[in-house]
Amino acid sequence: MSEGPLIRLVDVSKRFGDLVVLDGVSLDIPAGETTAIIGPSGTGKSVLLKHIVGLLDPDAGEVRCFDVDMARASEAERYAVRRRFGMLFQHGALFDSLSVGENVAFPLEHHTSMTATQRRQRVDEVLAMVELPDTFDRPTTALSGGQRKRVGLARAIVMEPEVVLFDEPNSGLDPLTSDAIDALIRNMKRKLGITFVIISHDIVGTVAVADHIAMLYGGKCIAQGPTAEFVRSEHPMVRRFLQRNLALPDGTGGVAGLPGLG
Ligand SMILES: Nc1ncnc2c1ncn2[C@@H]1O[C@H](COP(=O)(O)OP(=O)(O)O)[C@@H](O)[C@H]1O
Numbered sequence: 001m002s003e004g005p006l007i008r009l010v011d012v013s014k015r016f017g018d019l020v021v022l023d024g025v026s027l028d029i030p031a032g033e034t035t036a037i038i039g040p041s042g043t044g045k046s047v048l049l050k051h052i053v054g055l056l057d058p059d060a061g062e063v064r065c066f067d068v069d070m071a072r073a074s075e076a077e078r079y080a081v082r083r084r085f086g087m088l089f090q091h092g093a094l095f096d097s098l099s100v101g102e103n104v105a106f107p108l109e110h111h112t113s114m115t116a117t118q119r120r121q122r123v124d125e126v127l128a129m130v131e132l133p134d135t136f137d138r139p140t141t142a143l144s145g146g147q148r149k150r151v152g153l154a155r156a157i158v159m160e161p162e163v164v165l166f167d168e169p170n171s172g173l174d175p176l177t178s179d180a181i182d183a184l185i186r187n188m189k190r191k192l193g194i195t196f197v198i199i200s201h202d203i204v205g206t207v208a209v210a211d212h213i214a215m216l217y218g219g220k221c222i223a224q225g226p227t228a229e230f231v232r233s234e235h236p237m238v239r240r241f242l243q244r245n246l247a248l249p250d251g252t253g254g255v256a257g258l259p260g261l262g
């Protein structure tokens, strides 16, 4: 593989009818690290994620994943790239008619030739990784919001992806449950070497978990960089977003006390 970023967006534009959502977004996502893409609701974060996995094609510009130009690649090449991704969509619901274990086993059943015994073994392994051991037979309807996210995470990693795309990992969760999800993400990055791309409208959780942050606003990526640099960005919209989300007293500082930035 080349030395470049794992995922690269160059001048990506996308509109739906009259609505311009992405207006020339350029963004690099490095391998082996966690990158957060933040921005207010409705700015096109989920749309951007769908471009990365080739579920949407840009009107202009280029999305490269593992050096494959997604829009120009053959269906077989796109499929090969997608096999290297694990995804948790924002509203990526679990199948409530299936048990926890059956939900996690789903990709294995459809995309591998594993036997039932092998699948069971693998699923039990990933359920333990997300700290839900011995839950294979539990109905998903019995789970809390945080547990549902963890089952979703187990399903996303069951195929041993190199990259996991996680849309709004902390939405709808209380702070303690959010922290537990963040800790899982950090662990998986460290132990499994997974590259995470996290979408969030919440800067607080993001700062604790992300190595890099990019901010989407007005159809553009207005700032990106290592987390410690990003939170010191002078960009007025970044400052406003940080102040509102962190209740900073002013736009000049106050980040020293943030988790992970001491
Ligand atoms: N398939 C689609 N067709 C039309 N409009 C869409 C489609 N997907 C998203 N949009 C619109 O694009 C904008 C950005 O959406 P989204 O990426 O979901 O925002 P967010 O940053 O909250 O994730 C919204 O106005 C949304 O309604």
Ligand SMILES: [Mg+2]
Residues within 6 Å of the ligand: 045, 046, 047, 090, 167
């Ligand atoms: Mg979204």
